[in-house]
Amino acid sequence: MSRFRILALAAGLLLLAPAAFAQLRPGSYAIEGINPDGTTYEGSFELREGPNGAWIGRWLVGNAQILGLGLIQSGMLALGFSADGRPGVAIYGVEPDGSLRGSWTSGGGMGTEVLKPN
Numbered sequence: 001m002s003r004f005r006i007l008a009l010a011a012g013l014l015l016l017a018p019a020a021f022a023q024l025r026p027g028s029y030a031i032e033g034i035n036p037d038g039t040t041y042e043g044s045f046e047l048r049e050g051p052n053g054a055w056i057g058r059w060l061v062g063n064a065q066i067l068g069l070g071l072i073q074s075g076m077l078a079l080g081f082s083a084d085g086r087p088g089v090a091i092y093g094v095e096p097d098g099s100l101r102g103s104w105t106s107g108g109g110m111g112t113e114v115l116k117p118n
Contacts, residue, residue, distance in 0.1 A: 024077055024094050029115035031061065036109025045115050047077075055079070057090075077102075 029045040043061035050056040050069065057068040057079045068090065070079030077092045083106050092102030092115065100115040 033113040
């Protein structure tokens with residue numbers, strides 16, 4: 001393998017390194033979200049470890065409190081929840097700065113959220 005190829009490969013791996021070392025952490029997060037209809041919302045989110053490798057999430061948006069249960073698989077956090085009597089699911093990837101960026105649905109379209117650590 002040429003020296004140039006080795007250097008190019010090493011540079012490419014260094015660019016990927018921040019994402020590889022970003023880890024999900026329990027704690028409090030600020031929510032910036034967009035509903036399926038395009039309206040925005042803010043709130044707070046708490047993430048804690050649950051029993052037997054599970055994770056528990058709690059969203060506080062306006063007057064609503066939503067509880068979720070999920071797991072981490074391949075660096076992604078997936079949480080099932082129920083909102084207004086409808087089941088839903090959210091999935092997040094960990095950003096290099098520790099933020100969680102993802103999408104959610106409860107059957108009425110797809111929303112997006114960024115959860116920023118406090």
